[in-house]
Amino acid sequence: xxxxxxxxxxxxxxxxxxxxxxxxxxxxxxxxxxxxxxxxxxxxxxxxxxxxxxxxxxxxxxxxxxxxxxxxxxxxxxxxxxxxxxxxxxxxxxxxxxxxxxxxxxxxxxxxxxxxxxxxxxxxxxxxxxxxxxxxxxxxxxxxxxxxxxxxxxxxxxxxxxxxxxxxxxxxxxxxxxxxxxxxxxxxxxxxxxxxxxxxxxxxxxxxxxxxxxxxxxxxxxxxxxxxxxxxxxxxxxxxxxxxxxxxxxxxxxxxxxxxxxxxxxxxxxxxxxxxxxxxxxxxxxxxxxxxxxxxxxxxxxxxxxx
Amino acid sequence: xxxxxxxxxxxxxxxxxxxxxxxxxxxxxxxxxxxxxxxxxxxxxxxxxxxxxxxxxxxxxxxxxxxxxxxxxxxxxxxxx
Numbered sequence: 001x002x003x004x005x006x007x008x009x010x011x012x013x014x015x016x017x018x019x020x021x022x023x024x025x026x027x028x029x030x031x032x033x034x035x036x037x038x039x040x041x042x043x044x045x046x047x048x049x050x051x052x053x054x055x056x057x058x059x060x061x062x063x064x065x066x067x068x069x070x071x072x073x074x075x076x077x078x079x080x081x082x083x084x085x086x087x088x089x090x091x092x093x094x095x096x097x098x099x100x101x102x103x104x105x106x107x108x109x110x111x112x113x114x115x116x117x118x119x120x121x122x123x124x125x126x127x128x129x130x131x132x133x134x135x136x137x138x139x140x141x142x143x144x145x146x147x148x149x150x151x152x153x154x155x156x157x158x159x160x161x162x163x164x165x166x167x168x169x170x171x172x173x174x175x176x177x178x179x180x181x182x183x184x185x186x187x188x189x190x191x192x193x194x195x196x197x198x199x200x201x202x203x204x205x206x207x208x209x210x211x212x213x214x215x216x217x218x219x220x221x222x223x224x225x226x227x228x229x230x231x232x233x234x235x236x237x238x239x240x241x242x243x244x245x246x247x248x249x250x251x252x253x254x255x256x257x258x259x260x261x262x263x264x265x266x267x268x269x270x271x272x273x274x275x276x277x278x279x280x281x282x283x284x285x286x287x288x289x290x291x292x293x294x295x296x297x298x299x300x301x302x303x304x305x306x307x
Numbered sequence: 308x309x310x311x312x313x314x315x316x317x318x319x320x321x322x323x324x325x326x327x328x329x330x331x332x333x334x335x336x337x338x339x340x341x342x343x344x345x346x347x348x349x350x351x352x353x354x355x356x357x358x359x360x361x362x363x364x365x366x367x368x369x370x371x372x373x374x375x376x377x378x379x380x381x382x383x384x385x386x387x388x
Contacts, residue, residue: 218351221358
């Protein structure tokens with residue numbers, strides 16, 4: 001019953017999202033964001049705490065202001081993503097998206113036989129970034145399924161189907177990503193999800209966070225060139241998507257050192273991007289939830305057996 | 308590739324990637340891959356280890372449907388040739 005009610009609520013929201021022009025929908029959501037933030041409860045507290053612990057802001061009132069801005073950005077991102085099919089339809093996407101791509105990365109994008117591995121974070125509008133990048137090269141993205149199957153199906157219908165494929169998370173589907181790279185496509189993953197007690201502990205803004213090792217391992221095994229993608233909102237429905245210089249780290253035989261070297265490069269890119277646009281980062285995510293978690297005796301993690 | 312030597316070296320690679328408690332001393336060509344406790348991500352660990360130990364590059368598609376350790380060794384021999 002709860003799932004059905006959530007589905008009906010979403011249908012109601014989508015009705016208004018589809019009726020209103022983007023600028024009006026964004027204006028409305030930006031006004032409601034303050035109320036949503038005030039009622040945010042745990043998420044609000046997590047965001048403020050994360051901002052203070054990251055050192056981005058050191059005064060509580062500044063952290064609250066930034067957290068409110070982050071909440072506004074997130075809600076605007078939702079509206080933009082719900083309108084993405086229209087926003088990026090046909091050649092219209094060229095009006096909405098500015099790409100900044102180094103020549104070496106562009107060469108990989110232009111080569112139909114060469115796969116490209118992209119890592120990104122919850123900055124700007126990461127969903128729009130993935131969909132826009134699929135205009136340059138077929139793209140497969142890892143995504144967590146929404147727990148409500150009705151809502152999941154509804155959201156899936158609004159994603160572009162051409163050149164863009166969403167694969168639910170990683171587990172159980174390694175060949176979907178390796179095959180996509182082998183076929184000359186792009187595989188995109190977010191690296192700042194809490195690895196929920198698995199993965200490796202790796203510092204993010206100076207604090208240990210449980211970090212997935214999927215991207216480094218894919219790079220080491222497939223040798224697909226890797227780039228970090230940063231998405232920034234320039235205005236409602238306008239985005240800049242920047243790809244880093246290629247990261248190519250040949251395996252050395254020391255798997256842990258290889259993984260940490262790659263994660264170090266990727267985290268550095270993400271931290272730099274977040275410092276430049278902190279209000280466009282999703283601070284409400286419990287990134288450091290398991291950072292200080294210690295495994296019980298005999299525990300063998302599902303992934304990331306790197307000690 | 309000397310079969311016994313390969314099996315010993317492969318055992319070390321597999322042991323470091325597995326998530327199950329296994330009696331690795333009984334590993335043989337007939338041991339099923341399923342019994343060794345590999346999940347989708349540890350497959351990448353195995354591929355990394357095989358490349359480093361044997362200089363053989365395999366991809367996930369090569370190993371996903373293998374039934375036994377012997378099948379894996381056959382794939383490695385074929386790729387090394």
